[in-house]
Amino acid sequence: MESPGEPAHPFHGVRALDLFAGPGGLDVAAHFLGLRSLGIEWDRNACETRYAAGLPTIHADVSVMRESRFDEIPTSVDVLMGGPPCQSFSIAGSGAGRRTLNKVREFMHRLVKGDDEAEIDRDLRSFDEDPRTALVLEPLRWLLKAIETRGRDPYKVIVLEQVPSVLPLWQAYAELLRSGEGRLQGVKYEAECWMLKTEQFGVPQTRRRAVLVARRVGLGAVSPPEPTHLPFALHGRRNDAARIGVAADEPTDEPTAESTDEPPTPGTKPSWVSMADALEAASAPEDSPVDGSRFRTGDRMRFFVVSNYGSGGDPKNRGRRLSSEPAFTVTGKISRNKVYRDDAEYRRGASDRFTIPEAGVLQTFPYNFPWSGKDQAQQVGNAVPPRLGMHVLGTALRGTPPTEEELAAATTWPTVSPATVEELRALGCGDGSQCPPPSHKVVRPPRSTAP
Template identity: 50%
Template sequence: MTSSDTVDRFLQNPYILDLFAGPGGLDVAAHMLDVPSLGIEWDKGACETRYAAGLRTWHADVSAVRRDRFHELPKELNVLAGGPPCQTYSVAGNGAGRKALDKVENLIYALVRDRASDEEIDNQLKELGSDPRTALVLEPLRYAIKALSCPNRDGRPFDVIVLEQVPAVKDLWDVYKNALEMGLPGKDGARFQYKVAKVKTLRTEAYGVPQTRRRAILIARLEKHGTPAVPQPTHHTYNSHKPTQGGPEDEMLVAQALQPELPMGETETPLRPWVPMRDVLKATKQRPKGRQLPFEIVSNYGSGGVSTERGIRTDGQPSFTVTGKVSRNAVRHTNGTLHDEKRMTIPEAGILQTFPPDYPWRGGDQSQQVGNAVPPLFGMHVLAAALALPLPPEEKLRESWPKAGAEDRASLRKEGCGAPDGCGPNCPKPEDQSSPSTSSKASRPRTGASAKRSEK
């Protein structure tokens, strides 16, 4: 049984456009479902990873593509997905987006109800005066509307829209839901209405990810395709106050597993225990040399509201949320002494995110890339629910990843950057992608892998 109540496949040839694509979490999920994808990503390092992984990518500014190159996108794209940068909405961010929520909500309705032009919206965004990243949450909606007026698409809308972000963005996804149900404005007064699942905040460990992480999810389908549902959980959730509850050592679950099978006709599948770190690290055999079980991970973040109190998880528990600072998490023996490999490695962090064990991480700031990505296993559940597809076995994510050879990488780079061996005129300028601590105030804030940060 899958995590979604699937119906007959309604899209014969789904093709995903992934905005703010990062290093490829959602694209890996799509690959596992045999669905092609094209990602747009700002960060050069994340693009290097994507090229090495053989993922089609445009190294570009999402906003610039919408303004100037939308007509160049493949007309067959029919699924729109994305997770706009979240610092201004995140608890960890500066909160500018939360303060501007009412104004952003008004802009969403201006786009949908009042058919405001791009110029009008851009002018109002300038008047907003908040962090420029706040405006990026509008991009998926602006893409969905742009599709209706693009000559290359003959006014054809996206059939499915999938959005994900930190829980703090849930209120905005609710506004999106209302706007999509109201209908997007097409030509000659036409409106294209969507059916939208109830916006929910989902916990990734409830879908087999060996990590506690929460994401606000929106899934929408064109009205003719029927109402979608959010993916149903397959595993128990983790309770940090009762760390064995719902896990493989939960005595009640062990007792239930010994009971006779459910009677014929019973359709509900019992939830499986949440997955501890050690299970996936054992299965993938990707522990660094000298990394022996058991071990503990000491979080880089404070615990219980006290910055100096570091949280601790054992290998028999799910990981903390994998963030862009994951390489700062100390790994130690249960007696408190550090392992020879003192920090969480990039391959380990990728595995805890459910990337394939040999996924080819490349480019700069790989910790940030890993931490910002959608966990592929979670992405599989979300896309399967959105597209009414059956889930493949989870073990597929533990198999060797089909990395691109030199010729394929050059071809992908030529498509994504305009040149087989470097960046072209449509790529973001290097100075705009420098570290926020060293870049000028006038630099465009980074998006995608270089800007999104996961919420604990």
């Protein structure tokens, strides 16, 4: 497989555009499916990781790119993907959250209807001072821009993902994309959205994502990706703990029983991928920065992780995950998770921490992915798990899941030369004059006081 930056020009052959690209979760997935992508990312630290990984990137604000630099996007792009920031919708269960969702739906319909965009922007700012709220409209605006720009074709495939609370907006997106009304100019899509559990796709953590997939009418119906693993549930832990003679909240490497409303037929799917399995595999290559030996007792990896967050309304009630289970959702605070090999360490307070490469592995990034820049834990936590991305993109683009060979290849990232990194940085940032301020501060020499 060629390195991401090897072609004569890094933007050559790009088919997918990743809005809000972050360090590259969807781009990594696209790479292992043989699809070249271009990411737009405003955070300079995430851009540094992308450059080091050889991922074509433009360091910019997605709105600025759409409004004034749209012609820089290759005309070969026919796949639009991304996950807009979600903070504005994290309270979707409350009245305020529902009001936000309902209002954003209204703005979406106004955009498609053809209302004045400057007026829509003013109304958005008066409704919600958080600029991130408006960003959920950007994929729709990028589609409308492509439809209305001479020399461009509408995107063939659209893939969007975010936290579960955004699912109602993806449903509104799907309804609009099916309609072909107003500024869509008759362009219609087969569009569906689902809630997916990452551990059901071989990701060694529990994380739920709301996913939208849309394909131009004529390219085939849209179906959800087929889970490869069983869902994880804690219901069986107490029974298993009692069976082996320990308290239910004590660490054990014994797998917990699966418990769902509809128990699966035994043997139909494997159980989840555990933290121990993922870190053990990532420790095997000689050049791996992942060293699982510190978690090993004898010939087995054995530890438990204490959550950063309380549960049941009690901030002091911190849950545990065993090494034989998937990790908690990997967030930007992953480096704060306390890891203990046994209860004796727990009582002494002698905790360990996951390293950045280890946290990346729990997100299913390759063990040797070149995390760079600052705030690396935040980069890891913000990313889409590439393995989930491979299942979603594979289903969206070709109607089939990734092959075993593709999934096996996705554990190792290809080497990128320093020359390619510098070329990508020059293309993505240039002199910094078009990057989001104040990403590249101009340092002027002090004025001379010499006579």
